[in-house]
Amino acid sequence: MKKNLIALFGGLLFAGALISCGGGGSETKTTTKTMTADLVNGEAVYNKSCIACHMTGVAGAAALSDKARWEENAAKGMETLLADAMKGYTGKYGVMPEKGTCMDCTEQDMFDAISFMLDKAGVEAAK
Numbered sequence: 001m002k003k004n005l006i007a008l009f010g011g012l013l014f015a016g017a018l019i020s021c022g023g024g025g026s027e028t029k030t031t032t033k034t035m036t037a038d039l040v041n042g043e044a045v046y047n048k049s050c051i052a053c054h055m056t057g058v059a060g061a062a063a064l065s066d067k068a069r070w071e072e073n074a075a076k077g078m079e080t081l082l083a084d085a086m087k088g089y090t091g092k093y094g095v096m097p098e099k100g101t102c103m104d105c106t107e108q109d110m111f112d113a114i115s116f117m118l119d120k121a122g123v124e125a126a127k
């Protein structure tokens with residue numbers, strides 16, 4: 001029985017590693033490579049939901065004018081930025097809430113808003 005549990009646990013770890021690596025091409029994972037940013041929509045989403053924190057950098061958020069912070073973000077790649085913004089995360093600067101509090105936002109909306117902020121900061125992220 002103990003042996004089975006260990007085998008099960010090992011199997012779970014292995015499956016987890018496969019999923020988190022993402023290299024295996026799991027179909028449900030969003031790829032930002034094929035997404036195109038609509039900066040007009042991005043600005044609208046930003047004005048509605050992100051501006052509260054990201055305009056001047058409230059609560060540890062990267063301010064729109066803070067190029068260094070956006071460069072630091074961009075270095076993670078668009079894929080990571082989108083995933084972090086969608087599910088929310090706690091970093092070394094503060095707490096980014098899930099979807100930046102825009103609960104009815106789609107992944108495309110979030111992608112647009114992030115692209116808009118990067119654009120304003122004058123930074124480009126690797127897709």
Ligand code: HEC
Nearest residue numbers: 049050053059060061081084091092093094095096100113
């Ligand atoms: C309540 C404040 C708040 C709101 C509202 C907010 N953010 Fe954030 N966001 C943060 C904070 C704080 C961080 C920095 C977290 C850290 O790195 O420690 C952050 C970080 C980010 C990052 C960097 C992600 C990464 O991987 O480093 C992105 C992208 C982002 N926000 C996008 C958005 C978008 C898009 C919106 C609007 C839809 C939004 N945020 C709304 C507080 C906010």
